Amino acid sequence: MDTQKLLGEVAGQLLSGAIKVVDLTAPLGPNTPLIKLPPELAVDTPKVEIHEISKYDKNGPWWAWNWLKLGEHSGTHFDAPQHWITGKDYPDGATDTIPAQNFIGPVNVIDCSVESAADHDFLLTVDHIKAWEAKHGAINPGEWVVMRTDWYKRNGSEAEFLNANETGPHTPGPTAEAIQFLISKDIKGWGSETIGTDAGKAGGMEPPFPAHTLMHKANRYGLASLCNLDQLPPKGAILIAAPLKIERGTGSPIRALALVPGK
Numbered sequence: 001m002d003t004q005k006l007l008g009e010v011a012g013q014l015l016s017g018a019i020k021v022v023d024l025t026a027p028l029g030p031n032t033p034l035i036k037l038p039p040e041l042a043v044d045t046p047k048v049e050i051h052e053i054s055k056y057d058k059n060g061p062w063w064a065w066n067w068l069k070l071g072e073h074s075g076t077h078f079d080a081p082q083h084w085i086t087g088k089d090y091p092d093g094a095t096d097t098i099p100a101q102n103f104i105g106p107v108n109v110i111d112c113s114v115e116s117a118a119d120h121d122f123l124l125t126v127d128h129i130k131a132w133e134a135k136h137g138a139i140n141p142g143e144w145v146v147m148r149t150d151w152y153k154r155n156g157s158e159a160e161f162l163n164a165n166e167t168g169p170h171t172p173g174p175t176a177e178a179i180q181f182l183i184s185k186d187i188k189g190w191g192s193e194t195i196g197t198d199a200g201k202a203g204g205m206e207p208p209f210p211a212h213t214l215m216h217k218a219n220r221y222g223l224a225s226l227c228n229l230d231q232l233p234p235k236g237a238i239l240i241a242a243p244l245k246i247e248r249g250t251g252s253p254i255r256a257l258a259l260v261p262g263k
Contacts, residue, residue: 017262017263018261018262019262020260020261020262020263021258022231022232022237022258022260023227023255023257024226024229024239024256024258025227025255026076026152026155026225026227027075028070028076028253029050030048030049031156031158032048032074032075033155033158033161033162033195034047034048034074034195035073035162035196045071045073045074046069046070046071048069049068049069049070050066051068051069052066053065053066053067072246072250072252073224074253075225076225076227076255076256077223077243077251077254078103078222078223078241078243078251078253079212079216079221079222079224079250079251080094080095080249080250080251080252081093081094081216081219081220082248082250083212083216083250084212084213084216084217086216086217087219090219094246094249094250095244095245095246095249096246096249100242102188103241103242104239104240104241104242106140106143106144106235106238107144107145107232107238107258108132108139108143108145108234109146109148109229109233109235110128110129110147110148110234111148112124112147112148112149113150113230115172116151116172120163120170120171120172120200121170121171121172121199121201122172123174124173124175125175125177126177126178132234135234136235139182139185141186141187142187142188143187144190144191144223144241145182145189145190146190146223146229146239147172147174147191147192147193148193148230148232149192149193149194150229150230151192152225152227152229155225155227161194161195168200169195169200170200170201171195171199172192172194172199172200173192173194173197173202173211174198174211175205175210176205176206176207176214179211180210183215183220188220188221189215189221189222189223189241190221191222191224191226191239192223192224192225192226193225194224194225195225196212196222196224197211197212197215197222197224198210198211198212221241223241223254223256231258231260232258232260233260233261236260236261237260238258239256239257240256240257240259241254241256241257242254
């Protein structure tokens, strides 16, 4: 295969619109929903702040720019293995040490939107994944797997997005067995449209927070607060999810993009 020729063809199809770019990212700003943790357990990420440095004025007559205050895990973001205690010892587990090749790969989109609308605590199981594979084809090593729930449509309201009450947050996600099954298939990483990669009630699972605990233990990656997964086919798209190259970064906001066939 002539790789240079192939890349030229891809570039041409991007320019012609034969390959379409889908933005999978939520806006990042002061109203971005952020996870809320029990104060006795942890300190929360502060709200995103955008501060003006200059805007064509005495502080910078010909340019505008801002400085930001934000957590690594704000908005649509990437979870590196060192984000979790189970992945803390991987030398290639931080945002500045992960090989760039690992940020890009084919993506499998498992549609759970109907189930999640009916049950906010819906859990993706191994049987669900096997049924999806029987219909759409095998999930292969090195591929991304993401769970479509259409939960991103709640992203404009933190209260609706977190969906918490006196019993805790109620958002869909995977079972521990589903995550272990995907790891056994040697996937690149796991992604969701909710505030984090786990279900709202994942703190009570065994192990707790399995998408974090097991994925990062296996030196795999997480993507959270993804948007527009309803615009992707079940198979056939390419996902680009590159974090900022933060020194010893445990994660980063990203501009997640997908390449899909155009019309």
